Amino acid sequence: MPAHSHTSAPEGEAPPPDPAVVAGRRRAVRLMLYVLVPIGLATLAGLVLLWPDGEQTAAQQAAESFLPPGTTYPEATIASLEPYQCAEATGSAPAQTCATAVMVIGEGVGAGDYVQVDLPAEVVAEGVEVGDELVLNRDPGTDGGDAAYGFYDFPRGTPIVVLALFFTLVVGAVARLRGLLALVGLGFAFVVLLQFMLPALLDGGSPIWVSLVGSSAIMFVVLYLAHGFSARTTTALLGTLFGLGLSAVLGAVAVAAAHLTGSNDENTIQLLQFDPTLDFSGLVLAATVVAGLGILNDVTITQASAVWQLHEAAPTAGWRELFRRGMSIGRDHIASTIYTIVFAYAGAALPLLLIFELYQRPFWIVLTGTEVGEQVVRTLVGGIALVLAVPVTTLIGALVATAATMRTQPPAPEPTEEEREAQRRRERLRALREQAAAAGPGGEPPQRRDPR
Incomplete structure (x- = not known):
């Protein structure tokens, strides 16, 4: 019988990864890149086209009368x-x-x-x-x-700096390099927000395109910076981009259907005084897209990690099995995330809710009113995108993980003559055992009935 060669690792060391599996995963990543590369190029083009020209906007010129140079x-x-x-x-x-x-x-x-x-x-x-x-x-x-x-x-620099340093120390101690890279990505996100998105919105750029382009640029950098370039991260990025696009589409429909004007608080009223030509309904939509960035990133990277961990634990499982197991984890994550979204809004809007409690307005009037209704619509749109991003991310991860395995599994070798003979002996032995099991208590086979 021909010998099979095996490469063994030195004692105490992990065996080297199978080159065929590694190559299969690389091919799977390339398949996803066929989708991501056009999106990345479109994001770069959007940054170039929508980048503000640097000249003072009408709102900035009007603000100078309120704030002397x-x-x-x-x-x-x-x-x-x-x-x-x-x-x-x-x-x-x-x-x-x-x-x-x-x-x-x-x-x-x-x-x-x-x-x-x-x-x-x-x-x-x-x-x-x-x-x-x-x-x-x-x-x-x-x-x-x-x-x-x-x-x-009041000066708050000292407590904020101390808390920021302590936060960085805790993140570095627990999450180590990955956590520190996440903080670097957070800094990049603020650069995009302050240098591109806010100036572009004040410059009259389309809120939906500015928010989508800026959010996509943030996610491309933040995900790969914090989690590394891998099939798992690429899977999460695809799921996140799907969620962002869905938030934009649903948000546009919901804002129009609910007649959200965006001029429901002192800040927007002041912006209206500075520049009445701003698209305030569009600003509501942009806020909806940006608000979903963090939670979408959390859910998609968790789902992608879960699928790849399940695949490593059961490499022979098919994509349907991986999807089923991954969704069992995703459902728990969805349930806890829904609580996070709702209670985060309730905590931020607590003073407003107290005022409504004092006014004793009917609950339905408060819920559908301008102040609360805008937040409700924003929360529901973000929640729908979040929930649907879970099965999409899980499905992509399951297909990619199993595609990598199926592409790298070599064809089964032809059995040798000795193996064929051993298989025939096993089949004869199994047939004898079945005959013995069918025999009566005395060892005689059961009598056949006369067909007549």
Whole structure:
């Protein structure tokens, strides 16, 4: 019988990967790239065509009248504090106390100068004292006039920096290099958002195309940077792009059908004053697409990883079996993700929900009203795209994983003469055992009935 050659790894080391399996997986990835490469080229073309020209937009020009050029935000220290009553008690509302503060500018133009600033009641209620630091806004004035100072905000740089460093440390300690690369990808996402998407929207670009192009660019870089270039990551990217496209299509239909104008809060009203030509309904759609980025990435990479882990555990399983097992994991993930989406919105909109509770409006009127209805539509559109991305990602992963195995399995060798003879002996032995089992208790075979 011909000998079969086997390559064994040194003791204590993992055996080298099967070159045929590796080649099969590479072929499977190439099949997916036939779809991804055109999408990537279209994304690059969209970035070039939609990239803002850098000139001031109408909204930016209008905003200059609200924010004079040269306005800065220095930190200053309270040198003295003189409280005074700025509102008397009315009914159940207590009296309000404001304060006049003399502050020392600590940085920038006018550092070391003493300035007088009026502090509103909500700032005094926080318990500010002499020696505390506050952020002021400095209006440089015009025609050689004196600069004017006013309270702007509390300084939060130190706690935010400390939390960011601690967050980075925790991510690096637990997720190691992959987690740190995910933070780098997050930085890239903010660059795309701040340098492309927001300026392009202010420049009058199509919200649906700006959001799709920007989101696709983010996903191409973030997924491969954090998870490496592999069939698993490529599977997740295809599922994510499917979810983004579905969010855009469903969002466009839902925004039009629900008559969402996008002008339901103070921020959008202020934008309307700056530039009334902006497409506010389109901004609702763009927000829907961008809001689904993180959760889509989470779900698709989890599903892709699950499918490939299942395939490695059972390499002989067919794509239907892989899909069935992967969807059993995906259903649990969908259930938990739905809770995440809904409660994340409820937490962010808690003050608004409290106001509605005080007004005692009917639940259905609140749910379908402008303020809540926009968020409900956005949540439902994102949820539909999220749920449908799970079976699509699972199916792609199952097909690719099994295609790699089927392409790399060599044809079964022809049995030798000795193997054929052994198979014939096994068949004869099995036939004898069946005859013995059919025999009666005395060892005699059962009597045949007379057909007559």
